[in-house]
Amino acid sequence: MTLRLTDDETEALRRRSELEQRSMQEIARQAIREYVETHSRAELLDQVLDEELPRYAEALRRLGE
Numbered sequence: 001m002t003l004r005l006t007d008d009e010t011e012a013l014r015r016r017s018e019l020e021q022r023s024m025q026e027i028a029r030q031a032i033r034e035y036v037e038t039h040s041r042a043e044l045l046d047q048v049l050d051e052e053l054p055r056y057a058e059a060l061r062r063l064g065e
Helices: 007-020 024-063
Strands: none
Touching: 007 024
16 A cells, blocks of 8 residues: 655654654554544444434433423
8 A cells, every 4th residue: 555645744744753753654554543443433333323212212302301
């Protein structure tokens, strides 16, 4: 895989790399892992809510009164 960054993105990554004393690759890989993990959790939560909320719709409506 090839990741093409703009000059500004590359420079920002380079600065972060120097600040953290870690490789640019290590920082990019961590960012990708965090992105995938965060979005995977959000999708799972959306799926559970879509499946379970209708079951409790009446009770939730009454609680909201």
